[in-house]
Amino acid sequence: RKEVEQDPGPFNVPEGATVAFNCTYSNSASQSFFWYRQDCRKEPKLLMSVYSSGNEDGRFTAQLNRASQYISLLIRDSKLSDSATYLCVVYRSGAGSYQLTFGKGTKLSVIP
C-alpha cells in the first residue's frame, strides 16, 4: 500500500456543486495532515491543516479519521476558481528523520 493515496480524478463538477475528496495514508504513526492546492504550472500552496476534531474554513471542511486512516476535504458551493489539483500531505517524524509525503493529487475542474 502506498504511503499516501488519492483518487487522481479528474472530478468535473458544475458551479455550485458540493464535491468531496478522500485521501488514505498507510502509517498509523502519522502525526499531522494537510491539504495543499496547486494551480496548473504553479507552486503548491497550503489550503488548510487538518485537525482531529475536524475544521472548517469558509466553504472548505477537512476531516480526519485516525481509525480508518483517511482524511477528507469537502468543498461546498464550488466556484470556477476552485479548479485546481488538491494535494493530500501527511507528516511524521521519528528517529531523527523527517517524513513529509505528498499524495499525487486530485484534479478538480469546476464547469460553468
Added chain:
Amino acid sequence: NAGVTQTPKFRVLKTGQSMTLLCAQDMNHEYMYWYRQDPGMGLRLIHYSVGEGTTAKGEVPDGYNVSRLKKQNFLLGLESAAPSQTSVYFCASSSSGPDTQYFGPGTRLTVL
C-alpha cells in the same frame, strides 16, 4: 517580503553538464527543502535542511548534492545531469517540521 525565490526559472542542459539551482527565502525559516515533481509521480523530497550548515537526504537524493551555508539560501547541485533529471524542481521553506511549507515558483529543467 519576496517569500521564496528560485533561480533560474528555466534551464536546458546537455547530458553530463553540471548546474546549481539557487533557493532563497526571506522569512527567517529554519527548514528548507528541495522537491522534484514529475507527471504522475507527485512531489518527491530530494534533500532537506533543518538549519544553517545542516543537510539530510530525502526520498530521492541520488544524483544531487545540496548546501546550506547561509540560513536564507539552499543550493541544489547536479554534478552530471542525466535525462532522468528532467523535471520541475520546487524549493520550499518552513519555520519547523510540520508547519506550513512555502514554495518557490519552481525551476523547469530539461536535460537532453
